[in-house]
Amino acid sequence: MIWQQQSPKQLFPNILIFDMARIVGIDLGTTNSLVAYMKDGQPCVVPDRNGRTMVPSVVALTDNGLIVGDSAKEHLTRNPERTVYSVKRFMGKGLADVQDELVYFPYHVTETGGVIRIRLGQKSYSPPQVSAMILKELKLRAEASLGESITKAVITVPAYFNDSQRQATKDAGLIAGLEVLRIINEPTAASLAYGLQQKTQGTIAVYDFGGGTFDISILKLKDGIFEVLATSGDTHLGGDDLDRVLVDLFIGDIRDRYGIDVGRYPDHMQTVRLEAERAKIRLSDELKTEITIELPEDKGRFTRELTRDQLESLVAGIIERTLAPCRIALKDAGLTPKDIDEVVLVGGSTRMPLVRQRVEALFGKQPHCHLNPDEVVALGAAVQADILSGGTTDMLLLDVTPLSLGIETMGGVMSSLIRRNTTIPASAKEMFTTYVDGQTGVDIHILQGERELVKDNRSLAQFRLKVPPLPAGVPRIEVTFLIDANGILNVTATDMRTAKSQSIEVKPSYGLSDTEVERMIEDSFKFATEDVTARKLIEARLDAEALIKTTDKSLVEAGHLITEEEADGIRTSLSQLSTAKNGTDSRVIRARMAELEQTAKQLNVMMLDHSLKQSLQGKKVSEVS
Amino acid sequence: MDNQQSPPHPDTRRQLQMARSMCWHCQSEVTGEYFCDRCVKVQPVSKETDYFTCLGFPRRLMLDPKKLEAKFYELSRTFHPDFYQTKSADEQTISLSNAAVLNTAYRTLRDSIQRAEYLLALETGSVKDIRTSPPADLFEEILDLQDTLEEYRASERDSDQGHRLRATLQTEQEALERRKEGMEAQLRQLFADWDKLQDAGEATSLARVERDRILKEMRDLLSNRTYVNNIVNDLAATIA
C-alpha cells in the first residue's frame, strides 16, 4: 500500500503562517557567546556598538552590580574571586565531577542538591543562573539592535552534552526570560550554516574544538536533509585544557626561579592563565613568543621564551584525545576516513596548526573553514530558528542522541533502551509489573552512557512508578521513554489495565527541580529592576562624562565670548555634576546635567556662532585658493 | 467506529493508542493517511501500523536502500516536529510521536538483519529468541575457542605464549567471520525466496509449506548468526 502524500501547505498554498515573534539563534559558548538572526534569507550575527560580535562568557560581581561580557573580562585579574568564567563546564554537573579542576578556578564552588553553586559576594548562583546572565546580555543586545522584544530562542549545546547538561541549558534560557524552542547541537548547527552557504551534498565531518568542549559529528547532506550519522566527543576537552598545560609550566618555572607559589595568589593565577592563552594564540601564527608575567609581592616580572615546537610537544597528548572520538564516530557511522567528502573545522582551537595537521592526517584530506569558525555555530542556530518559524522550509536537520539511554536492572546492570546515535525523536516502551503481592510502587532509575554497570554510567533521574495494589505480576504499567528533538528525555507511564496515564515526578540526579527553576525565574525578574538601575547609572555616568568633556572644550574655545559671571556659573555646575557623577543615583546625575545644559546655553550659542564663522572663513579661504 | 469512546476533546496520548478512523480534531472520517481531509490536522500513526506499512513498502526482504531512504526523508518532512512549531500543542504531540515511530521504522528496515528479524516477529508473532548455547555444528569449535580466550586473558600479552595465542585467536576470528559471511549469503537466498513467494501470492498448501520452511530456516540462521557475531565482537575486543 502506498500512502498518499499530502502536506497542509500543499492543500492550502495561500494560507500564510500567522506572524510569529522573531526567534534568535544563540551560541552559548564556554569562552564566547553570540546571538544571530535571519535577515532576508541570510543569517547574521548581532554586533555591539563597537562592532564586536562575541560576548565573552564572563560574569563579574562589581560594586555596581553584576556585569557581563567585555567589561566583566577586565575584572578577571582585578577581582578574580568574584568573576566567573567557563561556567559552561559546570552545567548539569555535581561537585564530584569537577573536583580535579577546581584548583584552576579562583571563584568559590560548592554543591547543593546535586547542583553546583558558585559564590558571588553574599549570594550563591547555580550554573544555569550564571549562564542566564550571559543570555540576558545577548537578549538585550539583540533587542537594542532589532528594536523589538526578544522572547524566543534556539540555543546550541555541544553534541555530546548529556540530558542533564541540555536541561540545564534550557533552564538557563527560562531564567533569562527566553522560551527555548530548540536546543541544537553545535557541530550540526555549523553544518546548517555551511549547507545554506554552499548547497553542499555528500558526507561531511564537523570537527568542533572550542574553549571547553570537543565534538565530532558525521553528517550526510542530501536534498536539503542534514542527516547526522554519528556523533561523539568529550564535553570536558577544549582550549581551556591547553591553557592549563602552559599555566602549570609557568607556575613551575616561577616556583623554581623565585620560590613563589603563584597558586596562592588568585589574581596572579588569572594573569598567568590569560598570558598562557595569549601565548598559545600567538603561537598559531608565530614560531616563538615572549612571555611576560608580573609577579606577586613586587618580585618583578617573570619572562621566558616559548616556541611553537615546545607548545606542540606539551599539548600533543590533549589533541590526540580528540582523535579517539573521531574514530568511534566513523565506526558508528559505518564509514572509513576516505568516505568523508569534506572536513569542516569549527571553534577557536582549530586555529592551531597542530590541530589542523592531526585532523588532516586522520581524514586524509585538507580540512576547511570557509566560514568564520567563531561565528558559524551562531549562524547555524539562526538558520534553525528560521526553520522553526516557518521561514526556511527546504532544510531539515535529523540529529541523533549522543549517548545510550537505559534503566537500572537487577545486579546493578544497565539495560539499554535507546542506543547512542539513534535518530531523534526516538522512543522506547518498557512494561513494568510487580514481584510482591500488593506492591504499590516500582522504582525506576534512568541512566545514560555506554558502560555495562550502572555505577559507570551517568545517573539522570529516579522516580517511583505508582502501581495499584494487586497480586504480584498482575499490574501492567507501560513506560514510554521519549527523547525529543532537543535530545531531552520525556517520560510518561500508562496503566495498561485502565489505559490511564499517570504523571511522573522525576527527581533529576544533577539538575534543578522545577520549583527551583521557577523561583530563579522570579528572582531574575526581581533582579531585573536592580539590573536596570545599575544599567541606568552606568549610562548616566557615561553621558555625564561626555557632557563635561564637551563643555570643558567649549569653555576653552569660546570662553572669551561670554561674561565672566556666566563662565563662573558654568564652572559651578560642572563641579556639581562631577560630584553627582561619583554618586550612585542616576536621577541626580541627570538633574545636574540638565542644570549644566541650562547654565551653558549662552556658551553653546556662542560656540555655535564661533564654529559657524570659522567654517565660513574656512570656506572663503578655500574658495579663494 | 468507537463513538462512545471519543470525548469531544480527547487526550491526545490516549488517542494515539486507538485504531484510527476518525479525526481527533473534527471527528470527521479520515481517508487520507496522514492528514484529515477536512481540517488538515496531522493524524497519529496507528499503533497497529507495522513498520513496512509505515514506510509504504510491502512485506519484502530485499528493499532498495535508496528508495527506503527517499521515503524516509519524504516522511520526515511530513512529520518532523520542526515543522509543527507554529501549530497547536496537540498537533505538536502527534508530530513528535509520529516522527519517533518513523525513525524506529526506518532504523529497523534499513538494516537487512533487523528487517528480517522484524518480519519474522510479524509473521510468526514471536519475539526473536536469544541463543545462549552455540549452534550444533559449531559446538566443539566454540568450546575450544573459549578455552583459548581464557588462556589468552590469563597470559602475559607480550610473552611468546601471548603472541602465539593471539595469532590463534586471530585465525579463529577470521574463520568465524567467513562463517558469518556464509550465513549471510544463505540468508540473502532465503530473502529472495521469501520475496518470490510473496510476489506469486498463491494460497496453495504448497505455498504454505514453502512459507513455513523459509521462516524456520531464517529463524535458525538469524539466531546462529547473532551468536557468531557476538563471539566475533568479543574476540575483536579482546585482542584489540
Ligand SMILES: Nc1ncnc2c1ncn2[C@@H]1O[C@H](COP(=O)(O)OP(=O)(O)OP(=O)(O)O)[C@@H](O)[C@H]1O
Ligand atoms: N588563534 C588561536 N589559536 C589557538 N587557539 C585559539 C585561537 N583563537 C582562539 N583560540 C582558543 O579557542 C577557544 C575559544 O574558542 P570558541 O570561541 O570557539 O569556544 P567556545 O565556543 O566559547 O567554547 P565551546 O564551544 O567549547 O563551548 C579558546 O580556548 C581560545 O584560547
Ligand SMILES: [Mg+2]
Ligand atoms: Mg563553540
